[in-house]
Each structure stands twice: as structure tokens, then as C-alpha cells.
Amino acid sequence: xxxxxxxxxxxxxxAALASLISPASAQADDSLVRLFxxxxxxxxxxxxxxxxxxxxxxxAPIESSGTLIFRAPDILEKLTSEPQRESVRIEGxxxxxxxAPVRGxxxxxxxxxxEAPLLAxxxxxLRATLAGDLPALRRHYQVSWIAPQTAQGxxxxxxxxxxxxxxxxxxVVLRGAGSELGAVEIVEANGDLTLxxxxxxxxxxxxxxx
Amino acid sequence: xxHPAFRWGAWLLGVALCATLVARAAVVxxxxxxxxxxxxxxxxxxxxxxxxxxxARVILIGVEAASAERAPAAASRSxxxxxxxxxxxxxxxxxNGDPAMFVTERDxxxxxxxxxxxxxxxxxxxxxxxxxxxxxxxxxxRSSAAPLIKPFAARDPTAELLAIAATLKPARSPVNVHGxxxxxxxxxxxxxxxxxxxxxxxxxxxQAVAAIRTAFDQAESKVSxxxxxxxxxxxTGPGVFAVQSRQAIEHDAxxxxxxxxxxxxxxxxxxxxxxxxxxxxxxxxxxxALAGLAAVSVMFGSIHGITLGFGLTxxxxxxxxxxxxxxxxxxGQNTFLWRAxxxxxxxxxxxxxxxxxxxxxxxxxxxxxxxxGIAVAAAVARFCLPDVLRPLDAARLVNFALLxxxxxxxxxxxxxxxxxAAASVLMLIARGDSIWNDExxxxxxxxxxxxxxxxxxxxxxxxxxxxxxxxxxxxxIDQALSxxxxxxxxxxxxxxxxxxxxxDSPAKLVPSEAIQQARRSALPDESTxxxxxxxxxNSSALRVEAFEPFIADVQRARELIITPDYYSGTALGQxxxxxxxxxxxxxxxxxxxxxxxxxxxxxTAVKEGVKDAPGIAFIDLTExxxxxxxxxxxxxxxxxxxxxLIVLILAVQLRNLRATARISAAVAVSIAITAAxxxxxxGPLTLFHxxxxxxxxxxxxxxxxxxxxxxxxxxxxxxxxxxxxELPVVLSVTLAAGTTLxxxxxxxxxxxxxxxxxxxxxxxGASVALIVSMAFAPATAAAA
Numbered sequence: 001x002x003x004x005x006x007x008x009x010x011x012x013x014x015a016a017l018a019s020l021i022s023p024a025s026a027q028a029d030d031s032l033v034r035l036f037x038x039x040x041x042x043x044x045x046x047x048x049x050x051x052x053x054x055x056x057x058x059x060a061p062i063e064s065s066g067t068l069i070f071r072a073p074d075i076l077e078k079l080t081s082e083p084q085r086e087s088v089r090i091e092g093x094x095x096x097x098x099x100a101p102v103r104g105x106x107x108x109x110x111x112x113x114x115e116a117p118l119l120a121x122x123x124x125x126l127r128a129t130l131a132g133d134l135p136a137l138r139r140h141y142q143v144s145w146i147a148p149q150t151a152q153g154x155x156x157x158x159x160x161x162x163x164x165x166x167x168x169x170x171x172v173v174l175r176g177a178g179s180e181l182g183a184v185e186i187v188e189a190n191g192d193l194t195l196x197x198x199x200x201x202x203x204x205x206x207x208x209x210x
Numbered sequence: 211x212x213h214p215a216f217r218w219g220a221w222l223l224g225v226a227l228c229a230t231l232v233a234r235a236a237v238v239x240x241x242x243x244x245x246x247x248x249x250x251x252x253x254x255x256x257x258x259x260x261x262x263x264x265x266a267r268v269i270l271i272g273v274e275a276a277s278a279e280r281a282p283a284a285a286s287r288s289x290x291x292x293x294x295x296x297x298x299x300x301x302x303x304x305x306n307g308d309p310a311m312f313v314t315e316r317d318x319x320x321x322x323x324x325x326x327x328x329x330x331x332x333x334x335x336x337x338x339x340x341x342x343x344x345x346x347x348x349x350x351x352r353s354s355a356a357p358l359i360k361p362f363a364a365r366d367p368t369a370e371l372l373a374i375a376a377t378l379k380p381a382r383s384p385v386n387v388h389g390x391x392x393x394x395x396x397x398x399x400x401x402x403x404x405x406x407x408x409x410x411x412x413x414x415x416x417q418a419v420a421a422i423r424t425a426f427d428q429a430e431s432k433v434s435x436x437x438x439x440x441x442x443x444x445x446t447g448p449g450v451f452a453v454q455s456r457q458a459i460e461h462d463a464x465x466x467x468x469x470x471x472x473x474x475x476x477x478x479x480x481x482x483x484x485x486x487x488x489x490x491x492x493x494x495x496x497x498x499a500l501a502g503l504a505a506v507s508v509m510f511g512s513i514h515g516i517t518l519g520f521g522l523t524x525x526x527x528x529x530x531x532x533x534x535x536x537x538x539x540x541x542g543q544n545t546f547l548w549r550a551x552x553x554x555x556x557x558x559x560x561x562x563x564x565x566x567x568x569x570x571x572x573x574x575x576x577x578x579x580x581x582x583g584i585a586v587a588a589a590v591a592r593f594c595l596p597d598v599l600r601p602l603d604a605a606r607l608v609n610f611a612l613l614x615x616x617x618x619x620x621x622x623x624x625x626x627x628x629x630x631a632a633a634s635v636l637m638l639i640a641r642g643d644s645i646w647n648d649e650x651x652x653x654x655x656x657x658x659x660x661x662x663x664x665x666x667x668x669x670x671x672x673x674x675x676x677x678x679x680x681x682x683x684x685x686x687i688d689q690a691l692s693x694x695x696x697x698x699x700x701x702x703x704x705x706x707x708x709x710x711x712x713x714d715s716p717a718k719l720v721p722s723e724a725i726q727q728a729r730r731s732a733l734p735d736e737s738t739x740x741x742x743x744x745x746x747x748n749s750s751a752l753r754v755e756a757f758e759p760f761i762a763d764v765q766r767a768r769e770l771i772i773t774p775d776y777y778s779g780t781a782l783g784q785x786x787x788x789x790x791x792x793x794x795x796x797x798x799x800x801x802x803x804x805x806x807x808x809x810x811x812x813x814t815a816v817k818e819g820v821k822d823a824p825g826i827a828f829i830d831l832t833e834x835x836x837x838x839x840x841x842x843x844x845x846x847x848x849x850x851x852x853x854x855l856i857v858l859i860l861a862v863q864l865r866n867l868r869a870t871a872r873i874s875a876a877v878a879v880s881i882a883i884t885a886a887x888x889x890x891x892x893g894p895l896t897l898f899h900x901x902x903x904x905x906x907x908x909x910x911x912x913x914x915x916x917x918x919x920x921x922x923x924x925x926x927x928x929x930x931x932x933x934x935x936e937l938p939v940v941l942s943v944t945l946a947a948g949t950t951l952x953x954x955x956x957x958x959x960x961x962x963x964x965x966x967x968x969x970x971x972x973x974x975g976a977s978v979a980l981i982v983s984m985a986f987a988p989a990t991a992a993a994a
Contacts, residue, residue, distance in 0.1 A: 053356065057363055057756045062352055078354070088354060099349070117386050118358050139388075162389065164313070168361050188357050 040132015153177035228504035235507030266409025272444035285388035288399035294425035307391030324767035340746035415449035498587030502579035528587030537942035564852025620984030634886030647894035692722035711809035906975025
């Protein structure tokens with residue numbers, strides 16, 4: 001009798017929740033679409049970035065900084081200047097990596113993004129966001145609000161759809177304000193964390209308009 | 211056998227017994243039973259591979275979307291299909307590119323990494339070696355790929371998993387789109403399924419193909435109507451071809467058998483005007499077929515599908531016995547008839563005994579089935595038919611004058627026929643071996659031209675051509691593996707030179723004991739490793755405490771021994787089972803490791819590159835020719851033996867040298883002419899022509915016997931001139947030849963190569979045998 005009541009109450013609560021969520025999630029979806037169309041309106045961006053990687057494997061966080069460039073529809077460049085020069089350029093399906101010379105040899109590598117599906121998913125969390133391409137993002141992640149858009153800013157959570165990516169990355173959090181992406185946080189399955197802070201440079205403040 | 215009740219009782223009992231035996235017999239469809247017994251080591255391995263090899267068990271599946279926009283629908287269908295097929299025990303392995311399904315395999319490989327990685331050597335675990343590894347790991351951790359490296363980094367800082375992945379990675383793999391494999395066009399999702407049953411078990415393959423189609427259709431019923439018509443299923447692979455070609459043969463055979471039966475029935479009805487005869491004539495044939503099948507199932511335990519098909523054709527000869535008995539029989543004067551019938555059965559049996567001695571399971575079954583079949587058919591025609599049918603009055607039936615004139619004219623052809631036979635023999639000798647077509651395209655689905663779809667799916671799945679295999683034999687599995695390791699170096703060189711695009715060796719998954727031992731002893735003990743790692747990470751950004759899992763794994767690896775069983779229950783285990791063969795041959799045990807070569811562009815270079823390795827054999831799965839050439843030589847010997855046996859039986863039974871010589875000559879001459887005509891019309895002859903020629907010889911011997919055997923009186927007086935064949939005999943033989951001609955000409959019209967070959971051979975053989983036997987028949991009193 002008691003159990004039955006408890007079960008019933010729980011069921012009623014769920015039903016109530018569901019009735020609350022359904023219209024709300026439709027609204028949430030509309031507002032996500034609006035956010036991404038705002039993000040995509042900027043065809044070219046230049047930004048400073050600083051990245052900190054926290055890991056149990058490391059004695060101290062690895063810090064790096066440099067410039068981030070995005071050009072619509074699909075060019076993303078990450079030029080690291082500190083502590084070592086390094087560049088990653090992604091255009092369409094092609095990734096070109098150039099690193100600081102190791103033991104006198106220049107590190108340069110080109111490969112197709114489709115060869116490394118997990119890496120592709122990780123890169124897309126940044127590139128598709130900057131491109132405002134919500135459908136592309138949704139191919140790899142379940143996209144949902146953590147904190148909807150207010151004057152102070154917004155937070156979006158990306159949870160990988162792919163099981164093998166989920167083994168490594170439990171979620172990606174996007175933070176921003178208005179049509180600017182301010183930070184990307186990658187939370188790994190083992191608790192390790194990568195924090196990417198993005199500060200727009202003056203060049204991108206005035207988006208080129210047709 | 212005097213009382214009808216006794217005869218029919220015996221018949222009924224026999225039929226009941228045979229029916230029980232046949233009903234309980236299993237029908238098998240493994241085509242390799244019809245491949246010859248191998249003579250050399252390479253041939254034995256080839257036959258084994260054809261039967262059990264992975265290449266013959268692969269089914270390639272394409273799910274094609276109507277447009278690139280529909281590709282996600284194809285991807286989800288691919289996932290549904292893969293899930294359904296993995297749940298089906300018929301399939302050993304199903305892959306569609308979904309990375310999630312490789313998790314089990316990856317974990318096994320990861321845990322075995324210190325046994326499998328070629329990087330594992332003592333210097334790798336020194337302070338310097340560990341420092342180099344740590345620097346590389348640190349660089350990776352700084353990169354964007356860091357989150358993907360980290361799940362393994364604490365256990366595998368020396369990146370052995372990457373080293374293993376590099377050697378095990380297929381030479382080419384399909385592109386991964388929407389989480390599954392796709393062709394480069396991005397419209398067709400690709401799956402690779404391996405059946406548990408061998409590729410030559412056509413029944414099992416047919417079931418597998420049906421299971422795939424059902425799974426595809428069921429997945430279809432779940433999805434929305436709009437995407438329904440947008441997807442198409444493509445299947446290809448040796449098993450799929452085998453199934454398709456068998457369906458074509460069955461369809462053709464059923465249709466043509468019906469046409470032939472109606473045509474033969476009409477002819478007999480027209481000439482004999484006895485519907486009653488038509489009905490009863492089926493009795494000896496049906497009884498014979500049943501008895502033949504029963505004998506095969508008792509002797510061999512099962513009946514082969516081909517025996518069933520061919521065998522029924524072979525005892526088509528049995529139909530003739532009803533004709534001989536009913537047309538020639540006259541009250542009280544049947545000594546000649548029974549004697550000729552007995553001899554006909556005896557001589558035909560000699561031919562079939564030859565087939566049984568050939569040593570090939572398929573031919574042995576065919577021989578036994580035919581021998582028992584015709585003996586029983588003759589007995590039923592001899593003992594049972596007279597009870598239910600009155601003799602047919604030949605004189606009433608046909609225009610005797612016409613038949614007599616034909617027989618007369620035929621005898622004038624004797625010299626011409628002999629000359630023609632001589633010319634035929636000369637021609638066959640002049641052409642030599644070129645009269646034989648040893649390509650067994652009709653038997654081996656692997657050798658068949660596989661079409662555009664197969665090439666497309668194969669190309670884009672990265673499966674390539676699986677036709678080349680290196681077999682490395684040893685006395686034990688370990689010796690075979692160790693020898694296989696010996697050819698890894700030359701194969702790597704061949705890969706660099708582009709002669710092959712890759713190779714897949716079982717020794718990469720299960721290294722030999724010696725190599726495993728060497729790798730184990732390269733691993734330091736716990737305290738040594740911890741001390742070295744601490745020193746190596748001194749100046750690094752990495753924390754030594756984080757790598758305790760690495761130290762623990764290395765300690766575990768020092769005890770680990772990898773055997774094929776280590777992989778059981780995984781796709782890797784399936785692959786190993788096919789690639790590591792243990793067997794007992796000729797009393798001694800042995801083992802073989804099979805290395806699959808992909809995209810061989812220069813087979814000669816490969817052969818040259820590995821020729822010095824011990825125990826190695828280079829196998830081209832399409833090269834069944836060597837097997838067939840051997841088969842044909844043995845079959846020819848068997849045929850020659852059969853011929854000698856026939857002559858011996860005639861000589862002993864007739865005790866009349868002239869008659870024996872005449873009958874033997876008639877048979878030899880008709881075979882020579884038939885063979886020459888066949889080569890002229892058909893080009894090089896195949897195995898099927900040869901088997902059909904044996905049947906034609908059997909039928910021809912009967913004609914020659916009935917037309918050329920001395921009459922009853924003259925057997926006792928061996929020097930007396932034999933009396934002429936009586937007209938009922940001529941009529942019955944002509945009718946028998948006529949029905950054979952109609953039935954097999956129908957078969958010759960088939961577009962299915964096998965049926966066409968048998969049809970044309972027997973049709974020509976029967977016609978030639980009739981004319982030749984008439985020409986060689988002793989002169990009639992009227993002509994003398």
C-alpha cells in the first residue's frame with residue numbers, strides 16, 4: 001500500500017515534469033536555433049586564446065596561448081605562440097599540423113579529418129559553433145542549454161553521441177555572451193579538464209557585411 | 211521369381227526399404243566434393259582454402275541511398291542490419307565500420323600489447339628509452355588530440371597500442387561517414403559479413419543470403435514510409451554467386467525437364483500408340499533412381515546435391531530398358547532379349563565402376579548411383595513389366611520397309627564411318643592438350659567473373675582481392691607461426707615496393723613462443739621500472755605517480771602468454787581460426803599459418819621474394835586449373851579402364867571374337883567421332899563434357915549390343931555367321947535413341963553452361979552411336 005502510493009506519487013511527479021518540459025523544450029530549441037544563427041552571422045573572426053589543461057598526468061597545468069582565426073564556412077586556424085610555436089589549420093576535411101622542430105626535424109603533418117572521427121568531433125565542437133551550424137553540431141553532440149541566454153551571457157552543454165568519444169570526453173561546455181563565444185571547456189571522462197578562453201580581437205569587432 | 215505375387219512383393223519391399231533410406235539421408239551441397247583429390251601439397255592447401263577459406267565466406271553488403279542527402283538513412287539502416295546479423299549465429303563476423311563494435315577487440319589487443327608490439331625491446335625500458343617515450347607523450351598531451359590520448363596514457367605511456375594498430379591496420383579501409391563505412395561516393399553504406407558455413411556449402415550460403423534480405427526488409431518496415439523506396443540492397447561475394455548460379459541452374463533444369471518429358475511422351479505416344487505403356491514405362495526408371503539414391507546414402511552417409519541432379523540424368527538410360535523389353539518381347543522366345551539386357555547392364559556397370567575407381571567423392575557417388583540405378587531399372591523392366599503390359603506389336607506400329615531400308619543403307623556407311631573415326635582421332639591427337647578447357651569456372655564461384663557491383667563494393671570496402679594466400683606450414687602451430695614471422699620482413703619490403711598493399715598474418719596476433727619470450731624478458735621488474743621511470747620523468751611535465759597503472763600492466767605482461775584461445779569470442783578469434791589450421795594428414799600432424807595478401811599487383815615478385823622461406827606455398831585461389839588438369843588425366847584413365855573392362859566382359863560373355871570386336875569397335879568409333887564433333891562445335895572440352903561422354907558411351911554400348919550381338923543360336927557356335935538384328939530390335943533401339951536425342955537436345959538449348967554441355971554431348975553421342983551401331987550391325991540375310 002505504502003509502496004504503491006510512493007510509486008504513484010513518483011509517477012505523477014514525472015507526468016507533471018513531462019508536461020512542463022515538452023513546451024519548454026520546444027521553446028529551448030527555438031532559442032538555440034536563434035543563438036546559433038547569431039553566432040553564424042559573423043563570417044570572420046580573429047581572437048586571442050589562452051588554454052589551460054588540467055590533468056592528473058601532469059605536475060602542473062599546461063598553459064598555452066595564441067591566435068584563433070575562423071573564416072566561414074569551414075576554415076579554422078589555431079596559431080599557438082606560447083610556450084612554443086605551433087599551428088593547426090583545418091579547412092574542410094583537411095587538417096594541417098605544423099609543430100616546433102623536435103630534435104631538429106620540422107613537424108608537419110597533413111591528414112583527412114574523416115580518418116580520425118573522434119578528433120573530427122572534438123574540432124567540430126569549436127568550428128561548427130563558430131560557423132553557427134547547429135545541425136552539424138547535433139550530428140556529434142546532444143546540444144542543450146545549461147543557462148539560457150540572458151544579458152549576462154549563456155551556457156550550452158554538448159554531450160557526445162558517439163559511445164567511443166563518450167569514453168574519453170563526458171561533455172563540452174560552451175560559454176558566451178550575445179553572439180560571441182567566450183570559452184570552451186572540455187570535461188574528460190577521467191575528470192581532466194581543458195579550458196579554452198577566447199577574447200575577440202578588434203579586427204572581428206566589425207563583421208564584414210555584404 | 212516365378213509367381214507375380216512374389217515379384218511384386220519383392221518390388222514393394224525394396225521400394226519401401228529404399229524410400230526409408232532416402233528419406234533419412236541428408237543432401238549436402240559442398241561443391242568441393244566434386245573437386246579432385248589433391249596430388250601435391252599446394253593443391254591440398256588450395257582445396258582446403260577453397261572449401262574453408264575466409265575468401266569464400268565473405269559476403270559484401272551495400273546499402274545504397276538514392277542520393278547523398280539520403281545517406282544518413284543508409285547509415286542507420288546499416289546499423290540496424292549489422293545488429294540483426296550479429297545476433298544471427300549463421301554469421302561469424304559482421305563489420306560495418308561502427309567503432310563501438312571494435313571495443314572488445316581493442317581491449318584484448320590493448321591487454322596483450324607488450325606481447326604483440328615489435329617496439330618491445332630492452333632499450334625501450336631503459337631511462338633513455340622511457341624519457342623519449344615521455345617526451346612524445348607530453349607533445350601529444352599538448353596537442354588538440356590530448357583528450358583522445360589520455361584514456362590510455364596512464365597505462366600505455368610508451369604507446370604500444372599505436373604500434374600494434376599500425377601493423378594490424380588494413381592496407382585500405384573505407385571512409386567512415388555518419389558513423390559507418392561508406393563508399394567514396396558517399397551514397398552506399400558498406401558492410402562485410404563472414405558466414406560460419408563454408409562458401410561452397412550452397413544451401414548454407416542461400417540461407418545466409420536470405421537472412422540478410424530478411425533483416426534488410428525488417429529494418430525497412432520499421433522506418434518511415436518516405437525513406438522506404440530510397441534504399442537499395444546490393445549483395446556480392448563467392449557464396450552469393452554460388453547461390454545465384456544454382457538458382458539459375460535449378461530454374462533452367464525444371465523448365466527443360468518438363469519440356470523434354472512432354473516431347474518424349476508425345477513421340478512415344480505417336481509411335482507406340484499406347485498410353486498404358488507410357489504410364490508403366492516410368493516404373494523401372496523411378497524404382498532405379500530410388501534404389502540408386504538409397505545405395506549412395508548407405509555407402510556415403512549422405513547424398514550430394516549434384517549426384518541427385520546428374521544421377522537422374524545418367525539413369526535416363528534406364529528409360530530405354532522399358533522400350534527394349536516391351537518392343538522386343540515375344541511370348542516364349544526371349545533368350546536373346548534377356549541375354550542382351552543382362553549384357554547391357556553389365557557393360558554399362560563397367561563404365562560406372564571406372565567412375566567409382568576415380569577416387570573423387572563426387573564421381574564415386576555418381577558411379578554408384580548410376581550402376582545400382584540401371585541394374586534395378588533393368589530388373590524391374592525384366593521381371594515386373596511383362597506382368598502388366600502386353601508386348602507391343604512392332605509390325606503393327608511402323609513402316610517396316612522404311613526401317614529396313616534405313617538399316618540397309620547404314621551398313622553401306624561402314625567404311626565411311628571408319629574413315630571418319632580415323633580422321634577424328636587424328637584431329638584430336640593433333641590438337642593435343644588444347645582440346646581441354648581446364649578452367650573450372652562452372653564449378654568454382656571464386657573463379658567466376660564477378661561483375662561490376664562486386665568490383666565496386668570490393669574496391670571501396672578496402673577488402674580488395676582475397677585470391678592470394680601464403681601458406682606457411684610447420685610441424686606444430688608454433689613452428690608455423692615462427693616461420694610466418696620469418697616472411698614478415700620480405701613482405702614488408704614487398705609492401706614498400708608496391709607489389710602488395712598489405713598482408714594479414716596470424717603471427718601478428720599470436721607471435722611465436724620465442725618472440726613472446728624475448729619480449730617478456732625485455733620487461734623490467736616492478737621496482738626497477740619504477741626507479742627508471744622516476745629518473746626519466748625528473749625533468750618532464752609528467753607526474754610519475756600517475757603511471758602506476760603502467761607499472762602494474764608491465765608486471766602482468768611479464769606473466770602473460772598469448773595463444774589463439776586468448777582471442778576466443780571475438781572477431782579476431784574468428785579470423786585466427788581461419789588463419790591457423792591444425793590437422794592430421796597421412797598419419798602425421800601438422801599446422802599451417804595462412805597469410806592473406808591484399809592487392810597483389812606483382813605476383814611474380816611475391817613468389818620470388820618469399821621462395822626461400824621454409825615450408826611456404828604461394829596459393830592463387832583462382833588457379834583451380836592445375837587441380838582440374840589432374841582431375842581430367844585421372845578421369846581419362848578411369849575411362850580407359852572402363853573401356854577395357856567392357857571389352858573383357860563382352861569377350862567372356864559372348865565367347866565370340868568377331869562379335870566382341872565388332873561391338874567394341876562400334877563403341878570406340880562412336881566415341882571418337884562424338885569427341886571430335888564436340889571439339890569442333892564446342893571448342894575446348896570441360897569436365898562436364900567428359901562426364902557426359904561417359905554417359906553417351908554407356909548408351910552407345912547398349913545400341914551396339916542390341917544391334918550387333920549374335921542371335922541366340924550362334925552363341926553356341928562361335929564361328930557361325932551371326933543372324934541379322936531383327937526389326938523389333940532396330941525399332942526399339944531407334945526409339946531409344948530418338949527419346950534420348952529429344953531429351954538432351956532440349957537440355958542443350960539451356961543457357962546454363964553445365965546443362966548445355968551435358969545436353970549437347972549426350973545428344974550428339976546418342977545420334978552418332980545409333981548410326982555407327984547400325985553401320986556395324988551384321989548384314990541381314992536379304993542384303994547378303
